[in-house]
Amino acid sequence: MRSSSLGLAAFFLSAQLAAFLLAAAPAGPAPLPIAPDIVVAADGSAGFRSIQAALESLPKDNRERRVILVRNGVYHEKVRIDAPFVTLRGESRQGARIEYAQAADAFHKQHDSVGLAVVNITAPAHDFVLENLTVKNTHGVIGPHAFAVFGLADKTVIVDCDVLSQGADTLALWRGRNQNAGATAGTPGLEAGGRSYQARLNICGSVDFVCPRGWSYLADSTITQVNPNATAAIWHDGSKDPDMKFVLRGCRFDGPPEWILSRHHRDAQYFLVDCTFSERMRDRKPYRVIYPLDGGTPSEADLARNRELDPVNRWGERVYYFNCHRDGGDYTWHADNLAAAPGAPAPREITPRWTFAGTWDPERTDQPAVCMIQPIAGGFRLRFTESVTVKGRPRLELQHGAKADYVSGSGSSALQFAINDSSAPVQLDFTEGVILATEATATLRLASPSLPRADASCVAKTDRRRRER
Structure with missing residues (x-):
């Protein structure tokens, strides 16, 4: 040159x-x-x-x-x-x-x-x-x-x-x-x-x-x-x-x-x-x-x-x-x-x-949300609309104030919370921890603390996301 x-x-x-x-x-x-x-x-x-x-x-x-x-x-x-x-x-x-x-x-x-x-x-x-x-x-x-x-x-x-x-x-x-x-x-x-x-x-x-x-x-x-x-x-x-x-x-x-x-x-x-x-x-x-x-x-x-x-x-x-x-x-x-x-x-x-033809939206800002609550032996399993990651100690608040501790599931769409209480869950408590989306997006997306009705199902949302991928 x-x-x-x-x-x-x-x-x-x-x-x-x-x-x-x-x-x-x-x-x-x-x-x-x-x-x-x-x-x-x-x-x-x-x-x-x-x-x-x-x-x-x-x-x-x-x-x-x-x-x-x-x-x-x-x-x-x-x-x-x-x-x-x-x-x-x-x-x-x-x-x-x-x-x-x-x-x-x-x-x-x-x-x-x-x-x-x-x-x-x-x-x-x-x-x-x-x-x-x-x-x-x-x-x-x-x-x-x-x-x-x-x-x-x-x-x-x-x-x-x-x-x-x-x-x-x-x-x-x-x-x-x-x-x-x-x-x-x-x-x-x-x-x-x-x-x-x-x-x-x-x-x-x-x-x-x-x-x-x-x-x-x-x-x-x-x-x-x-x-x-x-x-x-x-x-x-x-x-x-x-x-x-x-x-x-x-x-x-x-x-x-x-x-x-x-x-x-x-x-x-x-x-x-x-x-x-x-x-x-x-x-x-x-x-x-x-x-x-x-x-x-x-x-x-x-x-x-x-x-x-x-x-x-x-x-x-x-x-x-x-x-x-x-x-x-x-x-x-x-x-x-x-x-x-x-x-x-x-x-x-x-x-x-x-x-990306609907297969990925890196600018999405919606919050990962619980779409189904499943009572299990010794606690509850919460299913989310997408894979989520747990940071710290989020808890699940029940009626009358009792709180279930997070146990497992980070890196998947289902989290397990442990408690010997069959009271209905009210909301997620993020005082000592958070839940966020695992997928790559332009900003970190924190999960919503709100819970669905007891009879809610994830089937429709899961099927839609599968079609998008």
């Missing part, structure tokens, strides 16, 4: 990008409604100094929502998430930082047990939540692959984070990739491709640096390209199901002069809603990659690569816009065209639930 290009990119990254990210940084998330299960502090003031050590303390067959709080500090380490239902949350977005220099080519030459990114989400680690911290690959070379987050799990949530690299594939959630089929086979979730939800992120990188496979929803985020020679900022692989899509809503794009929006090697489907682009954007609409990349005369090897990709490019260019604008004037291909999309969705219909 020419030295002038490197100088331009370095200047852009250090000055314009820094100011842009700082100005765009939103307020942090709501305070945790519960105490964390594990605290990590680099200064040794908590149970763990290392994030990886904290993660390794969790059983790989974990069934409960486990919250790890990372105190402010710079953690010079790569981390690997193996257990499902983990929340990794920073004390503050700028203060809690996971930083590591990892070039992808160096990893491929000499593998380690952690992974090729700074944060590595393995296939069994479904329902993972990453929030309120910074993940930075400090490899520091503009252009080559340098992953910040790499994931093979289903139902991944990343919110209120800075995800940074100067290389390619900064944020790569790749469940469904053929090369990783051995790792994902038999793990919970959709096999063809993962589901991911991201909101309020700052992301920067070089080429294809936001590159999900499967179904992905990204909202209210800044996406900044740092490579003046890059061929695209965003990328998608939706080739295994015509419903796969990458939705970007309320996102702001920027980059060096003549930055390019998007490309794809395999079938892709983009929905861009309420997005804005800097004036420096090149007038080049999203495109399929055809070799050679410079548009010259193809070699036999180029022709072979193109033929290899032809079978996974069956559905044509599928890029849909609504209310997207470029500073200094729109290009013709920015025109609203949702009417041409499958089902012609209205803008208000393009939600996370719609993105």
Whole structure:
């Protein structure tokens, strides 16, 4: 790469990008409604100094929502998430930082047990939540692959984070990739491709640096390209199901002069809603990659690569816009065209639930609720509308003031409470503990203390949720 290009990119990254990210940084998330299960502090003031050590303390067959709080500090380490239902949350977005220099080519030459990114989400680690911290690959070379987050799990949530690299594939959630089929086979979730939800992120990188496979929803985020020679900022692989899509809503794009929006090697489907682009954007609409990349005369090897990709490019260019604008004037291909999309969705219909075809709603705010009460020997069994996790000592209040103690069931949809009293239950008592949803969502959802009628049944609600999945 020419030295002038490197100088331009370095200047852009250090000055314009820094100011842009700082100005765009939103307020942090709501305070945790519960105490964390594990605290990590680099200064040794908590149970763990290392994030990886904290993660390794969790059983790989974990069934409960486990919250790890990372105190402010710079953690010079790569981390690997193996257990499902983990929340990794920073004390503050700028203060809690996971930083590591990892070039992808160096990893491929000499593998380690952690992974090729700074944060590595393995296939069994479904329902993972990453929030309120910074993940930075400090490899520091503009252009080559340098992953910040790499994931093979289903139902991944990343919110209120800075995800940074100067290389390619900064944020790569790749469940469904053929090369990783051995790792994902038999793990919970959709096999063809993962589901991911991201909101309020700052992301920067070089080429294809936001590159999900499967179904992905990204909202209210800044996406900044740092490579003046890059061929695209965003990328998608939706080739295994015509419903796969990458939705970007309320996102702001920027980059060096003549930055390019998007490309794809395999079938892709983009929905861009309420997005804005800097004036420096090149007038080049999203495109399929055809070799050679410079548009010259193809070699036999180029022709072979193109033929290899032809079978996974069956559905044509599928890029849909609504209310997207470029500073200094729109290009013709920015025109609203949702009417041409499958089902012609209205803008208000393009939600996370719609993105995932009703199988998952990471923005749901409803409370897990008791849907059936079963008297059993020595107490009661409460069945909930979904899997729940118990924290502390919630109790079940009965008529006349007696209270049953929680006994077992956390990580399932049925909790057992013990008491030698047949009085009717009145409500759940959260004075000394809480119950919350186990599933990954954008915010923790606490259960309702209310109870249903004695003759209530969970059958209808359970059947509905099974159909949605």
